[in-house]
Amino acid sequence: MSDFELLDPGAAFGGAQPADGGDPLLDGLNPEQRRAVVARGPALLIVAGAGSGKTRVLTHRIAHLIREKEAWPSQILAITFTNKAAAEMRERLGGLLGSGVEGMWVSTFHSACVRILRREAERFGYVSGFTIYDSADSRALLKRIIKDLDADTYGFTPANTSAKISKLKNELSDATDYASTMNASDPRERLFTEIFTAYEQELKRANAFDFDDLIGQTVQLFRAHPDVAAIYKRRFRHILVDEYQDTNHAQYSLIRELTKSVEPEQLATLVPPVRERELDGLGRIPGASLTVVGDSDQSIYAFRGADIRNIVEFERDFSNAEVVKLEQNYRSTQNILSAANAVIGNNFDRQDKKLWTAEGDGDKIVGFTGYSQHDEARFVAEEIEDLHRDGMAYGDIAVFYRTNSQTRALEELLIRSAIPYRVLGGTKFYDRAEIKDAMAYLTTIANPFDPIAWSRMLGAPKRGVGPMAEAHLANFQEAEGVSFHQAMERAAEIPALGPKIRTTVVELADMLARATAMALGGGGTEVLPPVAEEADDETSDASRKKPAPVADVLKLVLDSTEMIEKLRAKRDPQDDARAENLEELLAVAREFDAQQPGAGLLAFLTEVSLVAAADDLDDQSGTVSLMTLHTAKGLEYPAVFITGVEEGLIPHQMSVDELGGINEERRLMYVGITRARQKLFITLASTRATFGDIAVAMPSRFLQEIPESLIEWRQSPGEVTGRGGTASRALNAGRAPGAGGSSGASWSRNRDSQVSFGAGGAGGSSAAVSEPASGNMQSALDKWRERKRLAKEAQAAGGGFPNTIVGNIRDNGDLELALGDRIRHDEYGEGRVNAVTGAGSKRVAHVTFDSVGERKLLVKLAPIEKLSE
DNA sequence: CCCCCAGGTCTTTTT
């Protein structure tokens, strides 16, 4: 991405632009881009198709505002989607402006809100040292609440409750609102209200915010305290929001609040005093100018509350809005763009927009169908090796997938092929148990009122303090109204605790007190409870010394708990890896201390809470990047693999019944395709192991939406089982006999939905690509179209259209395998059957191969034949 | 109080 400028043909050839005027901020931009840079006025919408150079436009716009003295850097608030994008933007601005980026806020919604909340926390009963609960913390808290209220018998789980609460909070709704609108005769709704209320209370007691609160509470803060809002409204004169299509209602409201004018009655409280030239004709400070950038075709976060209407209705929303459309793509070849256009064109609920490029067609998209996900992964690994041999850097290659669980097979093959790779997101470093344990110490040190962190800290490593002791301490803490640490110090006052536990607890409390003193830099000043009035003098402690480096605090914790030593002492090799992870955490803390000297523990915890999946991407790492399609948004790579392009995966099974679900999945596919610059590979498998057993997979409907002339199949879905001609034999063999139960049902469905593919250069395809329909009942339409497609295909199968490859699934029929049989496998060679499990079409053979060892195979579908005994 | 094992449940995507 750093070399984007170099690859930008607009810069190289000038295109249709007027001759360069010698302005570095405008030269090399196309006319639309220029308009977006120089446009002024209250509101600007930049509709930026994928790869149309929007980051460049945004940075140039900001630089232009500053260079033309229309704004000080400190008057700019730029919101990006990830911290990485923010860092990149700041870097590019530095390149354009030199040093003049001091004081500019370039950050994510969440980081910006934390910054505001930490400053203003005291105004609404929080302490600035509040904890940020990630989803796991929220769920841990909800789990306790659900158990306390016996709500699990009503089907409430931490996961579904947390999702529902999150959704409500994204709509800026709280428990009181919910209670007033719910159907009170429904016991489930009443119970949910109780859970929600308890959850809010517990968060407050813990001095903690969850992710959604960060936005929502900031909005509440602004609404409840116009004087606070006035400070920020006055400060930020230009607000720019990237990826606007993925903003939710809370984020939208935040932007709305910030772009309102400051009314005359608020002016008096502002410091420094308001000067005449800041005011408009009505004696107000006018609202900030707003620039939003987005692409409704790339809206993929509806599940998180993102509301596509925010961007679609922007013009209605902000009157006098100017609109600039960027459609020229500087990233991909025409073939890739044509595929992307073809796919997204099937979403009928969008404004038509076509990406185009001045570059040539480029290579065709390469397609491959493996018969299993291992086969698919093997192809990916081999192609990566080829690309690398031909001179492409590993860092220029990315592999995308829909679900995190798909990484397993890919990693296995990449390891075997000695290809350096890294997985972004997924099981994150900070999700590991041992890391969470260590982090719990740091969190409880920063916020001794946080029960989740305290409880985790108490139990790890095991020290003989169990749930009973924990409950006694927690009760004492609540009754006395002290911090958890103070409760521990006074363990002697709790008669229910045994002498041994008392000693352990007091010693632990002593260690925490030392660590706290270090972390806060004071002489052991106890952090005050979350009460607004008292919190004031917490900050006025002039005698405070500088906080110690985070690494020192962590070192104290690790040393005194002997966490690393205890792990090393175990004989499980996994525990060695855990010990190394803790060493790694220490290294991360040292790195943080070096990057931000004196920032302290709280800043470290904040940063860790807000890292996004794409943030740990290191452009210089020189490794292949693996990530979900969601994480891929905003990134680009010369070579891209999209894997698992199957029905049920993309579109994901879960989305099929959701309102607009298919359309969102299609956008996800579109995002994936448009990440590729030169080479795009689309792969799938005809069987996939899920849940431990193996199921038949069908090619994704999105695959059929790509014109076949754009794809060069190395192995098409129709060919995959065609080796040795067994497929046709199997297909003529008719319906599988005796396939009972659910497996039979799924089998017959698969047989009915044969897919027509132009494998091997077949002519005009009869592929059932449905016409874009008009209307707005998208879900119903989706279903109807799906049914139409299936009907058409069924007809095609029966009527025998010439290009239809009848049946794309191998079928070994009722091949009987028994213990001890020798078989030959197309890929693995010869092997011996150890066992056969399952029944019907789900029969699985456990085979030890001479070359690769034990494998499990679906008898019906595996490319195997029985050797004579 | 802690460890181990059997059995049930689940899997979309993430700041």
Next chain:
DNA sequence: GACCTGGGGG
């Protein structure tokens, strides 16, 4: 296949 829960034994 992985993770969590609950019961039994040490």
